[in-house]
Amino acid sequence: MCGIAIKCIGITKNFGNFKALDNINLEIQGGEIFGLLGPNGSGKTTLINSITGLSRPTQGNSYIYGIDSVANTNKARELLGMVPQETAIYMKLTGYENLAFHADYYNVSKKVKEQRIKEVLDIVQLYDRRNDRAGNYSGGMKRRLLLARAMLTNPNIIIMDEPTLGVDVQARNAIWNQILELKMQGKTILLTTNVMEEAEYLCDRLAIIDRGKLIEMDTPSNLKEKVGEGIIELEVSPHQKSLAESFNCFKSVKKVEDKNPQYLLTLLNEEKEDIIPDIISVVSENNLKILKISMREPSLNDVFLHFTGRKLRD
Numbered sequence: 001m002c003g004i005a006i007k008c009i010g011i012t013k014n015f016g017n018f019k020a021l022d023n024i025n026l027e028i029q030g031g032e033i034f035g036l037l038g039p040n041g042s043g044k045t046t047l048i049n050s051i052t053g054l055s056r057p058t059q060g061n062s063y064i065y066g067i068d069s070v071a072n073t074n075k076a077r078e079l080l081g082m083v084p085q086e087t088a089i090y091m092k093l094t095g096y097e098n099l100a101f102h103a104d105y106y107n108v109s110k111k112v113k114e115q116r117i118k119e120v121l122d123i124v125q126l127y128d129r130r131n132d133r134a135g136n137y138s139g140g141m142k143r144r145l146l147l148a149r150a151m152l153t154n155p156n157i158i159i160m161d162e163p164t165l166g167v168d169v170q171a172r173n174a175i176w177n178q179i180l181e182l183k184m185q186g187k188t189i190l191l192t193t194n195v196m197e198e199a200e201y202l203c204d205r206l207a208i209i210d211r212g213k214l215i216e217m218d219t220p221s222n223l224k225e226k227v228g229e230g231i232i233e234l235e236v237s238p239h240q241k242s243l244a245e246s247f248n249c250f251k252s253v254k255k256v257e258d259k260n261p262q263y264l265l266t267l268l269n270e271e272k273e274d275i276i277p278d279i280i281s282v283v284s285e286n287n288l289k290i291l292k293i294s295m296r297e298p299s300l301n302d303v304f305l306h307f308t309g310r311k312l313r314d
């Protein structure tokens with residue numbers, strides 16, 4: 001479905017005196033994979049709960065394809081599938097029974113129920129294990145069962161709260177592939193994550209969330225471009241504070257950070273290749289020894305640090 005799938009206007013959420021969300025505005029286009037990237041406690045779950053109508057914002061409104069998700073929660077939810085963070089599964093029921101229960105709850109007609117459950121179990125590769133108790137599934141299998149459940153009613157939008165939380169690399173890759181497959185089918189995906197590799201690999205656009213505020217919103221590559229063209233990591237012996245000032249004089253250096261024992265030099269777009277010999281000269285003029293020097297592309301961690309002054313996972 002094209003158009004604006006999810007829209008938040010001025011979402012603020014207070015818990016007592018604590019402001020968990022502060023005036024969040026965003027628009028997610030149909031067919032996008034959109035990520036909310038932020039550390040633990042930054043407000044990601046609170047925001048998706050506001051979007052799904054699970055929690056009423058103190059101020060502001062969210063719309064799912066134009067339907068107000070608080071005023072018209074049931075109608076908005078018909079367009080949504082939700083993968084919650086907690087393992088909200090009936091552990092004593094089998095995988096199949098969990099889905100059948102959900103299908104009945106959402107009034108999936110008897111005629112299509114069995115076929116649809118088979119389809120979603122096939123997609124998440126749990127069909128062979130359908131008759132095992134969900135309590136005996138691994139962490140990755142439980143998350144895949146939740147994904148199957150979210151897909152059961154074939155919703156246009158799937159919202160996932162930390163889709164790969166606590167799963168191993170193999171299960172993570174399987175979930176990532178399933179998310180990309182959903183995008184190929186034209187679904188809109190909103191996910192939360194504090195894992196930069198996940199955000200980078202999956203998301204068309206990201207909103208950086210920190211302490212309840214939306215700090216920046218763009219594609220991963222544009223966000224990285226906003227930081228700079230490259231990052232040089234330099235370590236010298238002995239570490240000398242005044243060196244940072246010398247690097248600041250280079251015209252292709254945008255910012256120098258002294259993260260003793262390392263200096264981090266963020267580079268501007270031009271002339272970045274020429275800078276390494278200049279750095280080496282300055283170091284040797286000061287009679288210091290280079291222990292390490294390397295240049296790399298900015299990461300989403302650098303983006304987070306740049307915009308918030310903190311690391312994503314401090």
Ligand SMILES: Nc1ncnc2c1ncn2[C@@H]1O[C@H](COP(=O)(O)OP(=O)(O)OP(=O)(O)O)[C@@H](O)[C@H]1O
Nearest residue numbers: 015020038039040041042043044045046047085194
């Ligand atoms: N029901 C509540 N009552 C009081 N404070 C709450 C409540 N729910 C969330 N908070 C607080 O709001 C802030 C945002 O929490 P939230 O769960 O949205 O963060 P998050 O970014 O999803 O974190 P995580 O990555 O750990 O899931 C936190 O400081 C949390 O303690």
